[in-house]
Amino acid sequence: MAKRLRDYGIAYDCFEKSDNIGGNWYYKNPNGLSSCYQSLHIDTSKWRLAFEDYPVPEDWPDFPHHAQLLQYFHDYVDHFGLRDTITFNTEVTRAKRRDDGDWEVTLSTGETRTYQWLFVANGHHWDARTPVYPGEFNGYQVHSHHYRDPFEPYDFRGKRVMIVGAGNSAMDISSELSQRPLAEKLFISMRRGVWVLPKYMNGVPADKASLPTWMPTGLGRKLARKMIKKNIGNMEDYGLPKPDHEPLDGHPSVSGEFLTRVGCGDITPKGAIEKLDGDGVVFTDGTREKLDAIIWATGYNVSFPFFDDPQLQPVENKFPLFKRMVKPGYENLFFLALAQPLPTLVNFAEQQSKLCAALIAGEYELPPASEMDEITKADEAFHTGHFYDAPRHTMQVDFNAYVKDLMKEIARGQKRARAMA
Numbered sequence: 001m002a003k004r005l006r007d008y009g010i011a012y013d014c015f016e017k018s019d020n021i022g023g024n025w026y027y028k029n030p031n032g033l034s035s036c037y038q039s040l041h042i043d044t045s046k047w048r049l050a051f052e053d054y055p056v057p058e059d060w061p062d063f064p065h066h067a068q069l070l071q072y073f074h075d076y077v078d079h080f081g082l083r084d085t086i087t088f089n090t091e092v093t094r095a096k097r098r099d100d101g102d103w104e105v106t107l108s109t110g111e112t113r114t115y116q117w118l119f120v121a122n123g124h125h126w127d128a129r130t131p132v133y134p135g136e137f138n139g140y141q142v143h144s145h146h147y148r149d150p151f152e153p154y155d156f157r158g159k160r161v162m163i164v165g166a167g168n169s170a171m172d173i174s175s176e177l178s179q180r181p182l183a184e185k186l187f188i189s190m191r192r193g194v195w196v197l198p199k200y201m202n203g204v205p206a207d208k209a210s211l212p213t214w215m216p217t218g219l220g221r222k223l224a225r226k227m228i229k230k231n232i233g234n235m236e237d238y239g240l241p242k243p244d245h246e247p248l249d250g251h252p253s254v255s256g257e258f259l260t261r262v263g264c265g266d267i268t269p270k271g272a273i274e275k276l277d278g279d280g281v282v283f284t285d286g287t288r289e290k291l292d293a294i295i296w297a298t299g300y301n302v303s304f305p306f307f308d309d310p311q312l313q314p315v316e317n318k319f320p321l322f323k324r325m326v327k328p329g330y331e332n333l334f335f336l337a338l339a340q341p342l343p344t345l346v347n348f349a350e351q352q353s354k355l356c357a358a359l360i361a362g363e364y365e366l367p368p369a370s371e372m373d374e375i376t377k378a379d380e381a382f383h384t385g386h387f388y389d390a391p392r393h394t395m396q397v398d399f400n401a402y403v404k405d406l407m408k409e410i411a412r413g414q415k416r417a418r419a420m421a
Contacts, residue, residue: 001119001336002082002354008361013115014082015107024125025070028148033126033167039147039176040066042346043168044256045205051076062205069346081233095306096122101332102197117360120304121239121336121349124395127303130296131164135276137294144169144297160290162187162281165297166194166274171255173295178266187289189281191272201231206254207343217401218287221248221309221386238262240269249386251340251396287310302338302395317394319377323406324397325352328369341399351403355410364413365420367409379405 004014027036027322041063042049049069050056054076058069077083091108095118098104103118140154144165150156161183163174178186199206228247233276236242238259243250261267272284280290302314312327321327324339334356337349358364359395366372383397 001121001334001349001353001357002074002085003080003114004087004350005360006080006082007043008357010357010360012085013113014086015090015092016086016088017022017108019088020069021083021086022073023123025073027064027066027070029408031211033123035125035145035326036066037144039145040172042066042069043199044344044346045199047205048207048344051347051350054079071411078334084167091219092306094308095309097196097330097333103332116336117332119334119336119356120338122304124302124338125300127301128296129299129301131298133273135282136278137276137281137291138278141292142293142295144173144295145300147295149175150177154293156183156293157181158184159292160185160187161295162270162291162337163295163297164189165299166190166192166253167251167299168253168255169299170297171196171253171258174267175255175257175261178261180266185268186266187268187270187291188239189270189273189283193235193243194250194253195228195235195243195245196232196240196258197228197247197252197254198232198259199254201227217382217398224248232259243273251342251387280287314394319394320377321378322366322372323352323379323409324395324402325355326366326372328372331366338395339402340395341402344399348399351406355406355413357412358410362412363417366413367385367416 002012006095017033017143018026018029020026022034024034025036026034026042026410028034028039029036030396043063045062046056046060046371048062048247056064056072064072075170077086092116093108093401096104096106098114099270103115104112105115105118106112126145128143130143139376144163147169161177161184163170163177166188167279174188178185197206201209207330225247231250234242239262257265270283270287270289276282277288280288281294282288302317302319304312307313312330312333319338321335323339324338325334327333327335334352336356337345337350339345339348341348355364359366366374382403384394387396
């Protein structure tokens with residue numbers, strides 16, 4: 001967004017709580033909000049995550065390590081001269097809309113500044129969500145958000161460990177700790193069956209394949225489901241619970257190793273938890289396992305702690321927005337990258353910034369509030385209607401379909417702006 005504003009010659013301030021850029025991809029970020037663990041590789045291939053005007057290094061592997069991605073962000077910022085426009089070690093503690101519509105922004109320095117436009121880009125993978133169960137567990141517990149490696153701050157070697165969850169972090173961490181020199185026994189508790197997709201299909205990164213732009217989304221999804229089932233088979237064949245939904249009817253968990261670890265017996269699948277039980281856990285099927293440690297890979301809350309306005313607080317992670325950016329009635333406030341897009345989030349805000357900058361520059365005009373509401377309802381139904389109900393599916397979008405539609409909306413808004421000129 002900063003790059004786009006600079007391209008337009010629009011003055012801006014950018015505040016970063018930490019001492020440097022990188023956010024979630026800044027390993028051991030001193031702000032304590034990064035979920036990055038030492039072995040993390042991004043699940044999006046390098047072909048899908050690059051910014052439009054800054055290609056990734058040619059010698060990158062298909063799925064880069066977090067340190068490579070962080071360096072890419074640093075190189076991007078320095079290449080376009082953005083670093084001097086960022087105020088580091090400065091948190092926004094409060095943002096309040098004034099009666100005249102402008103925003104009063106209070107900083108951790110104690111200073112308050114006023115802005116005509118406000119952009120929120122605080123991420124949605126930092127406020128860890130941990131479920132509550134009856135009973136108590138007297139072993140070691142940690143949310144995956146705070147997991148860093150198998151040895152520090154807790155040594156998992158020789159321990160009986162359980163991962164709770166079935167998302168990408170659960171796949172990665174369970175695959176890592178289940179290696180025989182590490183955990184004595186590794187369990188994974190899954191409330192429901194999920195489809196675990198490989199990183200590669202037919203010898204190429206799975207997300208590199210793309211369907212023709214003219215193909216209807218429903219037909220494309222049907223063909224993709226057929227291909228997935230042909231390539232990986234049924235989850236229950238690996239010893240996992242049978243999913244109660246079709247592939248792509250839930251945010252897919254991606255792993256190149258998890259299914260093999262399960263098939264080799266290194267990971268033991270378990271069902272939902274009934275209660276915590278001292279030195280173990282009792283499951284809904286009546287079985288009990290003794291445990292030394294639990295890692296809760298149970299997702300995140302969507303949070304904006306700097307807003308007091310209840311209209312700007314999600315309810316059960318649901319926060320409908322026009323094009324996942326604008327709440328009607330708050331047309332000078334933009335939420336950036338507040339989505340769960342497939343296949344990539346990295347350059348999602350880059351696409352959104354095109355609408356935002358054009359609006360500020362007077363080249364684009366938003367639809368009326370009532371029309372934005374209707375469009376948002378239709379978009380929500382299109383992008384999330386086929387997903388099962390879960391907190392992780394409240395902001396799901398298909399990246400390709402979203403961007404195609406966004407470009408059409410920008411063109412419509414440009415016509416509205418010219419008509420009003």
